[in-house]
Amino acid sequence: MINLKFILNGKEVTVETEPSIRLLDLLRDKFNLTGTKEGCGVGECGACTVLMNGKAVNSCLILAAQIEGNEIVTIEGITNGNELHPIQKKFLKYGAVQCGFCSPAMVLSAFALLKENPNPTEEEIKDAIAGNLCRCTGYKQIIEAINESAKELTSH
């Protein structure tokens, strides 16, 4: 067991853990942050996407000990209290959520994209979410929701 210290959703946290459990399991089992989902478990579906130092990563491919001192943001970390993030609101408005299993990761991929590139083209949006599989909603509504989010976030 190791004592692991890192920044989780803006707060410094310390946790006792096996060093080789996956970040995905650490978040879900030790912190009860179940917005991070497990799909394939081998880095192909993107349902476990979180942000590490601002970049979208698969939390199923990172081991707990590797995140020491790093900054992790999960879907629970982008809301403002009980108020949804603007990207989440657009996902609802544009029907970009059906079963919802891919949605937290999809929103985080969009969040990371818009932080780096506030005015993405449709191709850039597609590239940013190419690692996030959706099997029911369809990508059209998701791309539209991200595009509309970009417009709203840059208009302020």
Next chain:
Amino acid sequence: MIPSIEILIPKNLNEVLGILSNQDKNFKIIAGGTDVVTGLKQESNRFINTEVLVDINRIAEVKGIEKRNGKISIGAASTFTEIYTNPIVSSELPILKKAVATIGSLQIRNRATIAGNFVNNAPCADTVTALLVYNATIEIESTNSKREISLQEFLQGPYKTQLKKDEIVTRINIPVPPKTFVGDFYKLGRRQAVAISRITFAVLMELNGNKINEIKIAAGAVTPIGTRFPELEKYAAGKEANNDFIKSLASKLGEEIIKLTGLRWSSEYKLPVVQQMFYQMLKRITKK
């Protein structure tokens, strides 16, 4: 389930080399973990005896991209995102940049590293063909040795390299290609994103008018490991790059690949695809 494994997080290269010099334990170096973690999870033979993982993400000596003595030196643990967004790579190594862009997904490219790609040495490693046509060399260190060898020499067979247990790849060095060289990278997968490549080609060539001065050709995924074709390159040098010739070159590449792999159940389909895609690629490069 990932087995319970000790993970060391050294702070500099000397510390890494010291750890690796202990021959009593089975160490594996981990950077992005996109092969290591999946390998552990799937109980792959190559990872099953791992006792300790050595994380190299904080080692400055294996990070960063810079020009050194006329070469572009890429830190072994540079992520594909770092390589893709690097201005030196963008202006000097377009074939590598294109290969990097085809890898996995953004999430994978944000973690996976260039040395991880060829140290794992899967037949389908996307960047190997690009690195081979650029004549990349790699620096390898242990506590009592430091050597630099060509990537081609380093790669021995599918999932096999020259890397010894106490060694680590520290840098990849690429001679800056003269501006007169043109080229391209091609990947065929089952879909656009997060796809294991079925075919990769890289070509780097210098044309003098319509004549081929020099050409470097590499293929991957359809060969046991990423491979250059020196005989084909010699054959093409000095020839007119007209339509008939590039067609014959593509046809010969297909035959060379069959020589390497032997006839397989898929050859009947793959051979014409390989030849056609390589022909199209040469057409694009020579603008025929």
